[in-house]
Amino acid sequence: VLHSLRYLEVAVSEPSPGIPQFMILGYLDGIPFARCDSERGRAEPLTQWIKDGVEPGYWDGQTQLCERRQHVAARNLEIVRDRYNQSRDLHTWLRVYGCDLLSDGSVRGSRRDGYNGQDFISFDLRSRRFVATDRAAEVSRRCWEDENVAEEWTNFLEHQCLEWLQEYIGYGQKELDRKEPPDVHVSGKEEYGMLVLSCHAYGFYPNAIAVNWMKGDEIRDQETEWGGVVPNSDGTFHTWARIEVWPEDWEQYRCRVEHPGMSEPGIFAWEPTSGRILTVVVAVSITAIIILIALIGFIVWKRQSG
Template sequence: PLPVPSLKLGLLLALPVPLPVPPNLFVPQVPHPLLVLRTMPKASGCPGIPQFMSIGYLDGIPFTRYNSERGRVEPLTGWIKDGVDQEYWDRNTQIGVHNQQLAARSLDTLRDRYNQSGGLHTFLQVAGCDLLSDGSVHGSRRDGYDGRDFIYFDLESKRFVAADSAAEVTRRRWEHGNVAEDYTYYLGHVCPEWLQKYVRYGQKELDRKEPPDVHVSGKEEYGMLTFSCHAYGFYPKTIAVNWMKGDEIRDQETEWGGVVPNSDGTFHTWARIEARPEEREQYRCRVEHPGMLEPGIFAWEPKSGVNLTVVVALSVIAAIIIVAALIGFIVWRHQSGNSRGREGARIHLALLWESRATDAGLTVFPQGRTVLDTAWQLVSIGGGSSSGSLLCRSRERSWVNPGV
């Protein structure tokens, strides 16, 4: 991904949980943000799980990838593959190998500092820059450990903020050195320079406009009607989705989902609102996007009777679940001799999903992603070759940062 100098990398600030805000076309758009994420899943004994991964994002879309199994930086889009020469891939592969070595040592440091010997530990690093329309640059490095904030560096303030006493050790050591100067140079010069190059390479792809496919649904429960407005398959990610009652936009009553990337380079999002059943005719979903000639107004159209397609689909899903349950039971019986290890895998998987449910939103990254959400996406994108190692992925994923 982005060429990164060999320096000690920053970690994540403990931020208060912000209230959800709607995507809004009227907020000045940040053109083409560049983001780099690094992770080191420590999953010994799990085939297909890389020991280190690094992924570059432009406009929220992954375009380069390095992982320790493949051992090289690889293109994820056609425009980066065609835009750079072999020297670029060789140089960034060397950087990836070097960062992998530093990451392994940093993981040991953090586990010792927190008096940990094993178990489920996660560490995610996010580094990125935005080149604004007025020529100014915004950049930051953020890292979280075990789903919580650790330390954060902001380019504008040029200072580190530690989230706890363990991170305070790192902050004091870095502030006595020249780490802030290294960060400032990287985020203020190296990152924006490569951001401009990447935008030139992918200009045609990045300037395309794909309008959203909008679907409105409703569900009545406990005497209230919940409307959901989903927008699918749009690009760029700038979009405004608002619920209206009559001619009035009801942002205070609306819940928004993040603008999330799809595997095909587009995005999806949603907005939800509750209403009284007798007022259902008054609610409309308003969607505005650069790919639309004008804002669209969409209403819920409840279908009468039973939809045969839905019935068939539910029947197929039920059959799949039954078959999967039978297969799972057979595998469980077959592996009954290793019950202790299997129990550990099940427990860690449950803990992971519990963490995702309870911690979502604690640490908000650019593009509205959380630490654990982004980590989960990284594992799926990062090149693991075996979809059957889900338990191994969930059991020991550790995100490592060099030089802590």
């Protein structure tokens, strides 16, 4: 994927302070660049490059589009709630849609709708059909196919979305082409007799990154747990990977980080203080003693029972 454009729409049935009834966020290559919500009542830029690049009337047009999307989302929320025969409590409607520009020049588009945190219906651009997850969603699928909604979304994802993506790339090209290497920190923490090694990468751009734990020269992906690549407020990203190891083996483990901003992959090791090592060793020793005492007690109990 060379570049991506995504929109996130969220509607709630019971808004509260800080949680608007409706909100849209636009993301270019994973970076939030525009926002509109029902509390502010206007579409607003989130990056300087989009603020400087667009025409003065752009935000008025985006505000009108946001208002139309809000009415559609509120209506969808009511329809789906009634279809499940649910009460007027807190319910949520979520839609994620957008397009990717691939390295071969082709376009990949997607749309997914969710209700109360669960998948509801999605649109498959290749087959140009909606895919329902249950009977309630199947009703929507039939209605939308009768109304040629699939054709509308095909046109949007293949053409209009791509036009917007290329336009925004032009505004933010300098920002998007920058490369900021990650700041990597490795830490260790003893939990239940095991040592949890964590590798955190901060402040990198673009969001493409590989973080792997290695034991010796072998990558241990099956034992590794990863966090997502999450945007920061300054337009960079952060992520993490962690692994559980036996405390006595910690010196064999290294964190390998590969990123376009680095001239070559970096290898990072945990560097505990002497007190930290002593704490881990003592914890392991105490655990071993407890197990030994329990084993001796079990043997004595068995003999007495016999």
